Amino acid sequence: MSQTSLPTLGIDLGTTNCALAVADGERPPAAMPIPQVVGPGELADLATLPSFLLLATSDEVDPKGLALPWAGEARSCVGAFAAARGAELPHRLVSSAKSWLCSPTIDRNAAVLPWRGASRDVADDGERVSPVNASARYLAHLRAAWDDAHPDTPADELDVVLTVPASFDAAARELTVAAARQAGLDRITLLEEPLAAFYAYLASHPAWRQEIGPGDVVLVCDVGGGTTDFSLIEVTEEGGELGLTRIAVGDHILLGGDNMDLALAAGVARDLAAQGKTLDAWQHRALTQACRRAKETLLSPQGPESLPITIASRGSRLLGGTVRAELQRAQVLAQLVDGFFPVVELTARPTRRPGAGLRELGLPYAHDPAITRHLAELLSRHGRTPTAVLFNGGVMKAEALRARVREVLRAWTGAELTELRGSDLDLAVALGAASYGQLRHRARAGGTGLRIRSATARAYYIGIESSMPAIPGFPPPVRALCVAPQGLEEGSTVELPDDELGLVVGEPVSFRFFSSTTRKDDAAGVLLEEDEPDLVELDPVEQTVPAHEGRQAGDLVPVRLSAHVTEVGTLELWCTARDRGERGERYRLEYSVRERP
Amino acid sequence: MALLQREGRLVDFLREPLDGFSDADIGAAARDVHRGCRKVLEQHLTLEPVMPGAEEDKVTVPKGFDPAEVRLVGEARGEAPYRGTLRHHGWRATSVKLPTLTEGVDRAVLAPAEVELGS
Secondary structure: OOOHOOOOEEEEEOOOEEEEEEEEOOOOEEEEOOOEEEEOOOEEEOEEEEEEEEOOOOOOOOOOHEEEEOEEOOOOOOOHHHHHHHHHOHHHHOOOOHHOOOOOOOOOOOOOOOOHHHHOOOOOOOOOOOOHHHHHHHHHHHHHHHHHHHOOOOOOHHHHEEOOOOOOOOHHHHHHHHHHHHHHOOOOOEEEOOOOOOOOHHHHHOOHOOOOOOOOOOEEEEEEOEEEEEEEEEEEEEEEEEEEEEEEEEEOOOOOOOHHHHHHHHHHHHHHHOOOOOHHHHHHHHHHOOOOOOHHHHHHOOOOOOEEEEEOOOOOOOOOOOOOOOEEHHHHHHHHHHHOOOOOOOOOOOOOEEEEOOOOOOOOOOOOOHHHHHHHHHHHHHOOOOEEEEEEOOHHHHHHHHHHHHHHHHHEEEEEEEEOOOOOOHHHHHHHHHHHHHHHHHHHHOOOOOEEEOOOOOEEEEEEOOOOOOEEOOOOOEEEEEEEEOEHHHHHHOOOOOOOOEEEEEEEEEEEEEEOOOOOOOOOEEEEEEOOOOOOOEEEEEOOOOOOOOOOOEEEEEEEEEEOOOOOOOOEEEEHHHHOOOOOOOOEEEOOOOOOO | OOOHHHHHOHHHHEEEEEEOOOHHHHHHHHHHHHHHHHHHHHHHHHOOOOOOOOOOOOEEOOOOOOOOOOOOOOOOOOOOOOOEEEEOOOEEEEEOOOOOOOOOOOOOOOOOOOOOOOO
């Protein structure tokens, strides 16, 4: 079979759900249902694979019941049953692995999940995995499911487009690739989720040129179960080809549909408590689930005025023990639409709680639940006005929420935005990823009218200690040297203009590493002060350059820096010793993913 | 049964005597049972009426009909086609997609006993 006739896979490695799609030949991309354990000893195909990993003991879950068609008995399980059973065994459940992947508060290669937080004193007996391992397990499940159904075209021989949040920095992208390799997927390309959602829209709307064209700025508003991401994409034209340029990326906000369900459940629980009915933890979970279902029904355009919520008693006696409550549509609208999407001015900013002296280490959940304030911050920071909006993520299925976002945008921009109707909001990212792979194949074979290129979302800087006379009590000032400008395209390399930079050999050296999503015009070689407000400090980069060939440990070797964006979509930083001619020693600077205070 | 019990608590509901409970209590419990069992039906069966048309409408049962699909009530005179009133449109499962069961798991346990530890 020739390369072009092989299908391309698209994988959405989500915070709460993963999805798999395939694009075969000229056919539009299609999602593949994922076989998974749904109950003890029960397998079923579901549209998505919940991103939960259950690491239970054989007393907690019978290993026989976790067998998959492609594997025998297992101690661990991912997917729907892991999520359901894991709610009862929270100490064995890994969730939100993707958010941990970009959290510098932990060492992301260390086996720290399930996260124990403050309850670390609890007997520490179970299996633990790293955020990278957990992500690899989800990918390995998707790969095995594909291979089981398509033994003639195993996934490791196919091009796989894997999506990452646009807000992922260089280290998090690198870790995602490491997880894919651990899962046995080698032919990986990374694609940012908002772009994937946009490609899904293009694939499902052959007449999209009637809706958008060059000059349009599309806001991709992605609100999932646990995370919210905003991006701005500009449609450009170059030599008759349309291109998509991402011009702004918001922060990875840990805020989503789950917060809304919890907010509704807390309201109902408070009402019940006022009537003297208290719920135990199990009933509270049932209530949260009931609120999620009620939310979807009540927020639909023809939703009823109110919906009864019932929570069954826990024992085998149902009658009399069932707790009943009512959710009013008006109350849900007030709580969700006004609570999470309040009408605010463009000048509004999310509130950030001042750091409490001692904080439990964990995921940096957003403090301000107002999604519109986070949006206002992004739009003002980048100063660009969107002309169209594309919604993504399960939460945005609710018309009431989409209408509110459009209303707020209208107030800010003074114009009605075109709403680009995407495909299935739960599967769009996977479908778009597969479609992107297909377009790339087609672009290589001939024109598609679309410029299919991805480029870095941020500019990157490394910290350089300046050589200044030492002043007691003051560390030497650090300046930030731009090593990779924003918009560096895949496959390209930038060499830094000659600057006298030295690298100490024979001992580990670590450079501070910074990035900026807003400094668009910095070219490689630009030097900034470290306290520049646009700079965000990332994990450091480090390398131990061996002292050989006549060098002494501690020697300062002059080096030249270069940055390379790989075809995969990761950023590599290299330094080449300058005193060894053209074929000098080259060393790659590694991202340190250890915990950072 | 395990599915209906897990999602809809159907066994609990059917095994419990209704005497002494008000219709409101039964209704509250039935809502949950209905929702869960309906979800199981929707997930695993595709159901459609055997006979199209609204109930209580006049219908014609064609020649060569399958008696397993249409039950004639009352006296059939002569030969098909027959004219009559559609009393119940019937149900047909056009697809059944039950979960695949792994071997070696005890199916007699419809719902495991639950023990909460440490309390």
